[in-house]
Amino acid sequence: MDAQLLGRALQGISCEKDVLIDILTQRCNSQRLMIAEAYRDMYGRDLITDLKENLSHHLKEVMVGLMYPPASYDAHEFWHALKGVDTEEKCLIDILASRTNMEIFQMKEAYLMQYNNDLQQDIDSETSGHFRDTLMNLAQGTRMEGYADPSTAAQDAMILWEACQRKTGEHKNMLQMILCNKSYQQLWMVFQEFQSISGQDIVDAINECYDGYFQELLVAIVLCVRDKPSYFAYRLHNAIHDFGFHNKTVIRILIARSEIDLMTIRQRYKERYGKSLFHDIKHFASGHYESALLAICAGDAEDY
Numbered sequence: 386m387d388a389q390l391l392g393r394a395l396q397g398i399s400c401e402k403d404v405l406i407d408i409l410t411q412r413c414n415s416q417r418l419m420i421a422e423a424y425r426d427m428y429g430r431d432l433i434t435d436l437k438e439n440l441s442h443h444l445k446e447v448m449v450g451l452m453y454p455p456a457s458y459d460a461h462e463f464w465h466a467l468k469g470v471d472t473e474e475k476c477l478i479d480i481l482a483s484r485t486n487m488e489i490f491q492m493k494e495a496y497l498m499q500y501n502n503d504l505q506q507d508i509d510s511e512t513s514g515h516f517r518d519t520l521m522n523l524a525q526g527t528r529m530e531g532y533a534d535p536s537t538a539a540q541d542a543m544i545l546w547e548a549c550q551r552k553t554g555e556h557k558n559m560l561q562m563i564l565c566n567k568s569y570q571q572l573w574m575v576f577q578e579f580q581s582i583s584g585q586d587i588v589d590a591i592n593e594c595y596d597g598y599f600q601e602l603l604v605a606i607v608l609c610v611r612d613k614p615s616y617f618a619y620r621l622h623n624a625i626h627d628f629g630f631h632n633k634t635v636i637r638i639l640i641a642r643s644e645i646d647l648m649t650i651r652q653r654y655k656e657r658y659g660k661s662l663f664h665d666i667k668h669f670a671s672g673h674y675e676s677a678l679l680a681i682c683a684g685d686a687e688d689y
Contacts, residue, residue, distance in 0.1 A: 387412070388423035391432065400439040402673045409451050410680035413644060417452055443632050447677045450640045456491035457499065459484070462637055463492065464500050467511045474516070474598045476637065477508075479620060481523040482605035483613055489526035515557045516599040522565040523606075533570035541567065542578035545587065549594040557599075564606045572610045614646045618653040621662060630669040639681045651682065 387408050394401035409417060421432040436448050453461055459480055466476035484492065496504040508520050541563050548560035567575065579587045591603045608616040617638050624634035642650060654662040666678050 387416075387420045388427050391420065391424060392428050395435045395439050396428075402440070402444065403676070405436070405440075405448055406673060406677045406680055409448055410677060414451075414454060418454065421452060442674070443636065444672075444674045444677060446632070446636050447640070447674065447681075450636060451681075454495075455641070455644075456488070456495040458641060459488070459492040460495035460499055460504075462641075463504065464496060464502075464507075467507050472511055473633070474512075475601070475634070477512070477520060478598070478602045478605045479617075479634075479637070480641075481520055482602060483609045483616065486526040486528055486530060489524060493524070493526070514599065515561065516597065516602060518558065519561040519565060519599065519602050522561055528566055529568040529571065531570065532568045533574060535574055538571065538574035539578045539582070541571070541575045542582055545575065545579055546583050546590075549583075549590045557595075561603070564603060569610050572607075576607070576610075612653070614649040615653045615657070617642055617646075617650045618657055618662075621650070621654060622658055622665075625665050625669055635666070635678065639678060643681055647682070 390404060391408060394404035408420075412420065424430070424432040433449055433452050436452065437445060440448055450458060450461075462476055463480055466473035466480075480492070481489070493504045496502065505521060505524050508517060508524055512520060544559050545563060548556035563575070564572070576587050579585075579590070583590060588604055588607055591600055591607070595603065605616065608619070621635060621638055624631040624638075638650075639647065651662050658665075663679060663682050666682060667675060670678055
């Protein structure tokens with residue numbers, strides 16, 4: 386039924402965008418993949434290709450993005466961030482700082498299948514310095530999971546403190562090795578010990594001692610360890626308010642987190658900034674593009 390309605394909407398005299406939005410934003414990813422199969426069986430055409438041909442600009446980015454499985458969508462965004470005219474470092478940071486080992490593994494497989502390239506080799510060739518080294522470490526997807534050793538937390542915290550004081554290449558490597566490989570549970574304890582040793586929050590220390598994308602990546606890791614929904618609420622607010630509505634960032638986060646923690650991101654956003662995500666999207670976006678974003682955001686009338 387959905388595939389038939391989409392076919393009529395896409396192959397009529399004029400594209401019925403409201404129908405596309407109503408269907409594709411209200412189905413989960415697995416349902417959309419089944420709709421795409423039924424569409425191919427019914428019309429002998431690829432749904433993504435037809436969406437690309439009938440839509441334009443940011444609405445096309447949203448509707449096409451919804452049709453990718455999560456790992457394929459991450460791979461798609463990562464490839465474009467690396468291989469575009471300018472490397473989009475913030476996209477690389479958002480993805481690798483926040484994904485689980487399994488999500489990273491699945492993204493690397495999808496990247497290889499879609500682009501016939503090795504993701505880590507592309508990171509190596511397209512980025513540089515300690516920023517590259519940290520991305521490479523995260524891309525291995527070897528963070529310990531569910532393990533914590535209180536007896537080593539103070540030692541790790543001391544290493545982080547020394548790395549923030551001395552800032553040599555060796556200390557930078559030790560810093561990123563801890564942040565990229567220790568479990569979230571371990572890092573929670575390490576950050577508490579760091580506060581005790583230095584009298585300073587780890588984020589403030591990193592911001593004081595380092596700069597550039599290396600600093601942004603380290604801070605993103607810390608924020609994701611503490612609370613991923615809060616991190617993405619912060620990134621969305623920056624994208625909407627500090628960058629004049631940075632469409633790619635807003636689209637990517639809404640789609641990528643839509644079936645993971647978007648409801649919690651909405652809560653964190655309103656708690657932290659006083660206005661709802663729904664309100665801010667409605668204020669800055671317009672037309673069918675606005676309708677699609679709001680449908681994914683799934684805000685209530687009182688959110689405005």
